Amino acid sequence: MLKRDRSLIVALLLLILAISVAHANEASYIGINIGTSLSSLPSPTQTVALLKSQNFKHARLYDADPALLAALANSGISVVISVPNEQLLAVGSSNATAAAWVAKNVAAHYPAVNITGIAVGSEVLTSMPNAAPLLLPAVRFLQSALVASNLDKFIKVSTPHSSSIILDSFPPSQAFFNRSLDSVLSPLLRFLQSTNSPFFLNVYPYYDYMQSNGVIPLDYALFRPLPPNKEAVDANTLLHYTNVFDALVDAAYFAMAYLNVTNVPVVVLESGWPHKGDPDKEPDATTDNADTYNSNLIRHVTNSTGTPKHPGIPVPTYIYELYDEDQRPGALSEKSWGLFDSNGLPAYTLHLSGSGLLLANDTTNQTFCIAREGADGKMLQAALDWACGAGKVDCSVLMQGQPCYEPDTVEAHAAYAFNAYYHGMGMGSGTCYFSGVAAITTTDPSHDSCIFAGSGGKNGTTLLNSTAMGPSANSTADQSDSARATIYVSTVLLQSFVVLVSSFLFFS
Numbered sequence: 412m413l414k415r416d417r418s419l420i421v422a423l424l425l426l427i428l429a430i431s432v433a434h435a436n437e438a439s440y441i442g443i444n445i446g447t448s449l450s451s452l453p454s455p456t457q458t459v460a461l462l463k464s465q466n467f468k469h470a471r472l473y474d475a476d477p478a479l480l481a482a483l484a485n486s487g488i489s490v491v492i493s494v495p496n497e498q499l500l501a502v503g504s505s506n507a508t509a510a511a512w513v514a515k516n517v518a519a520h521y522p523a524v525n526i527t528g529i530a531v532g533s534e535v536l537t538s539m540p541n542a543a544p545l546l547l548p549a550v551r552f553l554q555s556a557l558v559a560s561n562l563d564k565f566i567k568v569s570t571p572h573s574s575s576i577i578l579d580s581f582p583p584s585q586a587f588f589n590r591s592l593d594s595v596l597s598p599l600l601r602f603l604q605s606t607n608s609p610f611f612l613n614v615y616p617y618y619d620y621m622q623s624n625g626v627i628p629l630d631y632a633l634f635r636p637l638p639p640n641k642e643a644v645d646a647n648t649l650l651h652y653t654n655v656f657d658a659l660v661d662a663a664y665f666a667m668a669y670l671n672v673t674n675v676p677v678v679v680l681e682s683g684w685p686h687k688g689d690p691d692k693e694p695d696a697t698t699d700n701a702d703t704y705n706s707n708l709i710r711h712v713t714n715s716t717g718t719p720k721h722p723g724i725p726v727p728t729y730i731y732e733l734y735d736e737d738q739r740p741g742a743l744s745e746k747s748w749g750l751f752d753s754n755g756l757p758a759y760t761l762h763l764s765g766s767g768l769l770l771a772n773d774t775t776n777q778t779f780c781i782a783r784e785g786a787d788g789k790m791l792q793a794a795l796d797w798a799c800g801a802g803k804v805d806c807s808v809l810m811q812g813q814p815c816y817e818p819d820t821v822e823a824h825a826a827y828a829f830n831a832y833y834h835g836m837g838m839g840s841g842t843c844y845f846s847g848v849a850a851i852t853t854t855d856p857s858h859d860s861c862i863f864a865g866s867g868g869k870n871g872t873t874l875l876n877s878t879a880m881g882p883s884a885n886s887t888a889d890q891s892d893s894a895r896a897t898i899y900v901s902t903v904l905l906q907s908f909v910v911l912v913s914s915f916l917f918f919s
Contacts, residue, residue: 439715441708442469442491442729443750444681445479448736451753455482461733461755462488463847471530471680471729475516484523487847491528491680491729492516494549496539499532502552503545509552510559518560529553530611530680531570536592538573543595546570550599554606567608570599571680574614577662582645583652583720586662587669600672612663613681614728616655616704620695631655633684633700634707650719656682656708661720676724682708683731686758688744696744698759705730705750706761779863780833780843781826783850791825794845798828804835808861815861825849826856827863834864 445458453461459482462470471491472479483490494502494512502509517526531553532539535546550568557563576596580586588596603610620632630637634654643652652658656679663677684704688696708728717724735749735758751757782791799806808815809824817823829849836842843849857866 439713439725440469440727441467441712442471442489442727443467444471444473444729444732446473446732446734446736446739446749447476448738449734449753450737453734453753453755455479457755458733459483459486459488460844461751462486464844464849464851465750466850469727469729470733473533477516477520480516480520480524484520487525489525489527491530492526493530494532494553496532496535496542499535499539499542499545499549502531503542503549506552506555509549510556513553513556513560513562517557517562517566521562521566526566528566528609529557529568531568533571534573534613535570536572536576536595543592546595547599547602550602554602563606567606569603569608569611569678571611571613574612574619574659574663577659577666580662581643581652581658582647583650583658583661583665584645584647586666588666593670597670600667600670600675603675604672609676609678609727610663610667611680612660612677613731614656614659614679615682615731616659617684617696619655619659621693627655629695629700633703634711635703645719648720652719654707654711656711657718660726661718664718664720677726679726679728681731682728683748685744685747686749687747689742693742693744696747702759702761709761778838779852779854779856779865780829780849781852781856782822782829783848786822786848788821790846790848791821794848795821795825795828798825798832798845802828802832804828804831806831814859817859817861827861830856830863830865838865 443462455476455478458479463486467488469489469491470483471493473493474495475492480490480492498512502512517529520526531550532542532546536543550570554563554568557566557568574580576589576592577586578589600610602608616627616632620627620629628637628641629635631641631643631653632655634656637653639651643658644650645652650661652661660677660679664673667673667675684701685693685696686698686701688694708730712726712728715723715725718726730750732748733750735747735752737746737753739745747758749758750761798804799809806824806828807813809827810816811819815824815827825845825848829843829845833843833849833851843851855863855866857863
């Protein structure tokens with residue numbers, strides 16, 4: 412009987428693990444921050460077109476610009492909007508002002524704009540310490556306004572923190588928040604816990620590396636592979652850390668646990684690496700390092716690697732940032748974090764092996780424009796009709812009996828027409844868009860005697876970036892923060908359950 416019970420328990424354990432892994436994968440995504448300190452700011456429609464062409468499913472705004480929100484309507488992109496620091500005083504001083512803010516910036520756009528979160532201020536505890544007493548009231552007032560509008564289940568309120576509020580961040584197990592902030596952080600964490608909201612953390616290994624005076628190796632900051640003897644080991648937990656990013660995220664988890672909060676998930680709202688800097692003062696702000704960091708970051712997050720403390724539990728992360736902001740004050744590096752310039756041209760190319768989909772358009776390599784996997788059939792047909800009509804693509808090869816007629820599907824015909832238009836327009840930024848049903852790939856789609864424009868006769872080559880910046884096609888693309896927080900809590904509980912069951916099996 413005991414043997415049979417053990418078998419049942421093992422089967423249940425395997426099922427739970429499978430569910431846990433599946434749920435973790437659903438929550439994996441990369442988002443992008445959209446700053447606006449540009450001398451030549453692209454229009455909202457251009458920005459949204461760029462987001463779509465680069466497969467971003469999640470974006471964070473530093474305000475609640477109505478024109479950009481209007482352009483994001485019905486785009487399929489999940490959006491975190493922000494209360495700028497300069498508005499914190501008003502929102503944190505008056506429930507009525509907070510309610511008016513929600514009415515104007517949230518309710519007026521939702522659900523056409525899939526707003527999933529409100530970021531209250533930006534690093535208030537470190538950049539505006541005098542405003543710290545207003546932070547929690549602002550968060551609570553906004554939450555009350557969401558509840559009154561019946562939006563609290565869909566939109567979560569949190570506030571972004573600099574990782575510098577975490578003291579003694581290595582080893583992570585000894586990390587704790589700056590004790591002078593306890594009066595704000597303790598009730599704030601309880602608020603996040605009670606509303607099922609995430610802890611927003613800004614993680615910048617570039618700054619940690621620059622400020623470490625050589626203590627932190629560059630490879631450790633850039634996610635480069637390290638030999639086992641070079642990995643950082645937390646002596647208290649024996650967990651191995653191969654990069655600064657994971658160490659900082661786990662430090663946040665341990666710091667929250669120090670305040671008796673263990674079920675609030677971390678969302679990294681900002682992370683990136685500058686691609687240009689003063690050669691004398693900022694020698695490591697280079698395109699190679701920016702490419703390495705962001706490419707490895709994207710791969711790390713979208714693979715649902717998790718962290719040593721919480722393996723397999725994703726850490727949703729927003730790259731800083733979409734555009735170079737040439738009007739930002741300070742050093743040259745401060746203006747050079749963008750993936751693109753104001754014309755939508757890539758500042759550098761991210762290199763990711765994987766599915767062959769491209770993030771930053773690279774016109775120096777062999778690229779093709781094809782139908783996006785899972786695209787709506789009616790939208791594909793409409794885009795195909797446009798390409799063969801107003802787009803002036805010669806679609807005669809798609810007629811019956813011609814080289815590209817087979818396979819006779821909308822997807823295959825659209826791929827040929829999209830690619831012909833893309834190459835006919837010089838592979839320019841935004842020319843592989845077609846209302847979001849197209850995607851760029853480095854895999855030559857030519858087949859048999861059907862030769863696609865730009866073909867070099869090589870098939871199956873993946874040179875650059877991999878993946879859509881969101882969940883896979885088999886997962887839910889636009890989960891609410893509530894759902895992600897639920898997944899996190901459930902996974903932690905499941906891990907605990909696994910340990911308990913394993914102990915039972917061992918001692919039985």
